[in-house]
Amino acid sequence: MTTPSLEAGLRALWPSVLPDARLRHAALALDTGTQGLLYIVGPLLVAALASAYNPSVALTVTAVLGLAGTTVVVLAPPSRRWRSTPAVGTRHGPVGRLNSPGLLLLLVSLTGIGFAIGALNVWSIAIAEHHEQDMLSGIIPAAFSTGSFLGGLVYGRRTWSRTAADRLIIASAAFLAGWLPLAALPAPFAATAAVAVPGAFLTIVVACAYVTTDALAPAGRTSEAYAWLILSIGVGQSAGTALAGRLAEQTLASAALPAVGAAFALAVLLAARRQLRPAGHRPPGRHRRPLRGRHKTS
Template sequence: MTLTAPTVPAPRISYSAVLGTPYVARLLGGTLTGRLPNGMAPVAIVLWSLAAGRGIAFGGLLSALYGLASGLSQPVKGRMMDRYGQRTVHLPAAVLNSALLVALPFTGPYGGAALATAVVVAAGLTAPCLEAGLRALWPSVLPDLRLRHAALALDTGTQGLLYIVGPLLAAAVASAYGPAAALAITAVLGLAGTLVVATAPPSRRWRPTPTAVGTGPARRLASPQLASLFVALAGVGFTIGALNVLAVALSDASGRQMLSGLLPASFSAGSFLGGLVYGRRARPGSTTHQLIFSSAAFLAGWLPLLALRNPYAATATVALPGAFLTVVVACAYVTTDALTPTGRTSEAYAWLICSIGIGQAAGTALAGRLADHALAIAALPAAGAVLALAVLLLTRPGQAPTGLNRGCRSHT
């Protein structure tokens, strides 16, 4: 008779073990600080436009151009990091971005709207690619896969805080000291955070893998699996963009202005808490199954909005899809890593971020057109989630046929 030893469950992951690993807290804290301008700059730019007498419409245009330029330039900066290293890209980008934000208030007397637009677009193009860079560093900083997944969940979950703290900080500084000061503080925080990351030993030691610029299949980044994953993530971004406009529409309809901030804050808080729970628990099944399950739960979380008419009930409800957003994005990063040729991870991560940003812009634009139709705008977040889930179910990007991922690393 053969005795089988009982299966011992894996110990629960401790965030103290993750943050206690050398350089993790520094890299995470520096990246979050350096990315605060993502939440601060759009608000500070609009406030400066109002104070300069150019109006909210022009300020909104500048803010949109800043975000669009930053998002579309991500893959280029990711490709440059894969070729030349992180410090070579991060530091010049941060210096230029900070200088341009500080220079924006001086464009009024010396060129008007055209010069202001050029400065804002250039500032967006030079925004440091810290998020993709951090994801590329995790394998070298955290060789243990379970700790790496926990760090990725923590990293992804805390992103929502940037869009709560950032706008509030920009508004508070602008109210106390003026919009020019808000732009200056934005520039200082972006530069300081980037310096913390770029001077850390893992970032200084990080070098691109030679095969990234070689010949053969490893050179090609594009694949049907990655393309389908990025389309799905554009659907996720669509829901986020639609939610921001939905919050304003509910605020306007109810006469309660604070709802425009409460709804996104509830969604972001759910994302943060979901990331904390996800990162500490063992995850059964493949990453592909986790991605599909979390996408289905993400969709289910939006459906109550179709029936709810009370704005405060809607505010509480959006915390649920927010909790699964972190899981979807974290699994998407792991899947991207599995499908990406060695040495092209920074660029692949940048395309992932760009896909979400493009979807977010599309969701914002369409929701703006449908803002007067209550049921239609309430359905838009679910529509984006439907697209994401449908693409994932049809393509199952993490389950590539044998031979397709030659030269790739599989963590799924």
């Protein structure tokens, strides 16, 4: 409850730092991907501190690092310069509520993405206990985040022709496919390598989700929309963690849970693919050409 909403705030700052939309899209991908560095170092650091000392030391270090990072962000020049834009003259009418069908369905789909992440974290602990290798509880999430970091680097360096909504659906399908090998209950080394694949597509899913949210949210309320996006992933992550904890003793069910969350996300996105396009967007090749050479005769 006391975690500051840094992620939503940072995403809202990018337009003021990078006005160019193409560069901003690349920055969002790199932003999401470099967060993978935190999830590479973090689980390994926690596992090492808990093994060498005790979990209380790991918790204390986490709190100190969180406080230091929050202070840096709050005092950064872009944070101090930023001012809110009044929510008037919005894209969706004078009220500008965050209740467009496309945005709501996008947020629902992202709970499935969070569910997969939460289930993975518990599954990695179950695997570590099953094989009596404590470090696996940190190594497997670190491998997942390594894939996320590399995926962000590759995605951010390219210019893409498809719309953000189309890329979101394609990346979600690849995210789902990446989880399927876990159902074969691979050995620890193979499992560690396998989770890097869905990790690589996680960055693309999240980056495209932010771009789609920016297109669907009313002007002046993008920060709030970003906060709901993050909350949706967090709610799904909590649900995935809770259910995976109940099924931790059932090896196959525990390994299949991340794919279940990813499948839910993809199903919702496919059902909502038309609503994910901003108002006024026409798919290429669907516009009507004016009729020429035809005249009415009396």
